[in-house]
Amino acid sequence: MTATGTAPAPSGGGGRWIQDWDPEDETFWRTTGERIARRNLLFSVLSEHIGFSIWTLWSVLVLFMGPEYGLTPADKFLLTSMVTLVGAVVRVPYTFAVAIFGGRNWTIVSAGLLLLPTVAAFVVMEPGTSFTTFLWVGLLAGIGGGNFASSMTNINAFFPLRQKGWALGLNAGGGNVGVPVIQLIALAIIGAGGGPRVLLGVYIPLIVVAAVLAAVFMDNLATVKNDTGAARDAARDGHTWIMSFLYIGTFGSFIGYSFAFGQVLTTQFGRTPLQAAWLTFIGPLLGSLVRPLGGRLADRYGGARITLWTYVAMAAATAVLIVAGLRESLALFVVVFVVLFSLTGLGNGSTYKMIPGIFQAKALAAGLTGEEAARYGRRLSGASMGLIGAVGALGGVGINLAFRQSFLSFGSGTGAFVAFLAFYAVCFAVTWAVYLRRPAALAATEAATETKRQLSYAEV
Incomplete structure (x- = not known):
């Protein structure tokens, strides 16, 4: 059985380090690993949750x-687009920061950095401030988007393959909940007649708490080495970019709609900020809560199958949104938008x-087995997650820019939804063609020989 323990930091590191980690060893996992992994997952979720709120x-x-x-x-859509853009870009260096500094160490740093955009917004948030100033301060908030990438890369290393769907889904879902939580807090503050600085004052101490808890309860894994070769190999692999494209459709939609939903309600349907705030949190809340379910279903039935049918449902929901917009039906629009959030x-x-x-x-297809195959999978999947997360978040930029152009050109968001419908159709086709289509000749050969040459992508 592989043992774990706290040991002096490797060269170039600091803080608490676990030298040996083998989650695929069932005995190690049952007696030692699971408890440590779950503890790190809990405090990773907390830090990522606040990161999403600030983003x-x-x-x-x-x-x-x-x-x-x-x-x-148009100014507001441009502002939120730029915040989303920064959040996407910083995900790449945040991914590799885990290998350089350690998961625990970087969680402390990344949580502390959230004070910059929060305090800056507290200072400038008043009438008379120029749009340029708001834009620059808003860009700082983008660093909150990077917490997702480092958190997912870190947690991916803690859990065995058979539980990655659940663990990554729970980690990401708990982080995503930061979106509706900050909207709910804002709703309470607006309803009580408070201003934006009250909201910012709530989050400043929470950021400090998250950083302190990460320092006390989290661990670094010495087995996660700084491997620039992994980043290069992941970038050269076609599947990294295919999955980036598919993640644009799911996460890009989630974060883009999270930024835009309230503005669509106030601009297209004439809702007041308070009325919009009563509705905007529901979609992101459900979308966050069902993310672990998506991971669990993928563990059981295969991620490619669940992704394929999710795109079918997302396209259907988007078609209904187009109808609701044309008929100016607020009730239908809100209900279906919430359904679309859940599907993302x-x-x-x-x-x-x-x-x-x-x-x-x-x-496995390359002939690797056991721990060697697991190590290969962890190495490239961890490196690719940052790239995939970054490109996927760019979908949020596209959604806000599409809404901006649609309102400028047509006075409503209908034109943007038509574009989204077409994009989901392309995502469906790519998922089926790359991960689920199997040539008839190959299927017949495998059936005749009763052999399985490699793990089917339909099962990933």
């Missing part, structure tokens, strides 16, 4: 910004489960 902070702050702030709807959560869970499964399948 989506400006989706809430724009609801406070009435006519006295002098911003047009399912897809987020299933697509992220596919990533380690794909590289494990490639390892």
Whole structure:
């Protein structure tokens, strides 16, 4: 049985380090590993949760910004687009920071960095501040999006392949809940007649608490080495970019709609900020809560299958949204938008489960077995997650820019939804063609010989 323990930090590190880690060893996992992994998962979720709240902070702050702030709807969509863009870009270095500094150490740093955008927003949030200033301060909030990438890379290393769908789904879902939570807090503050600085004052001490708890309860894994070769290999692998494209459709939709939902309600349907706030949190909340379910379903039935049918449902929901917009039916629009949010959560869970499964399948196809295959899968899946997460988050930029252009051109979001419907159709086709289509000749050969040449991608 592999043993674990706290030992002096490797060269270049610091803090608490676990030198040996083998979650695929069932005896080790049952007696030692599971308890440690779950503890790290808990505090990883907390830090990522607050990171998501700060990343989506400006989706809430724009609801406070009435006519006295002098911003047009187009200005607000541009502001939230740029915040989303920064959150996407910083995911790449955040992914590799785990290998350089250690998962625990980087969680402390990344949590502490959230004070920068929060304190800066507290200072400038008042009428008379220029749009340029709001834009620069908003860009700082983008660093909250990076917490997801480092957190997922770290937790991916703690859990065995058979539980990655559940663990990654729970980690990401708990983080995603930061979106509706900050919207709920904003709702309470708006309802009580408070201003945006009250909201910011709530989060500043929470950030400090998250950093302290990470320092006390989390661990670094010495087995997660700084491997620039893994990053290069992941970037060269076609599956990294295919999964990035599919993640644009699921997570890009989730984060993009999270930023845009309130603005669509106020601009297209004439809701007040308070009325919009009563509705905007529901979709992100359900989308966050069902993400672990998407991972669990992917563990059982295969991520590719769950992803495929999720895209079918997302396309159907988007078609109904187009009808609701044309008929100006607020009730139908809100209900179906909430359903669409839930579907993005399912897809987020299933697509992220596919990533380690794909590289494990490639390892088996190359003739690797046992721990060697598991090590290959962990190495490339961990490196690819940052790239996939970054590209996927760019979908949120596209969604906000599409809404901005749609409102400028047509006065409603209908044009944007037509574009989204077409994109989901393409995502469906790519999922089927790459991960589920199996040539008839190959299927007949395998059936005749009763052999299984490699792990099917349908099972990842």
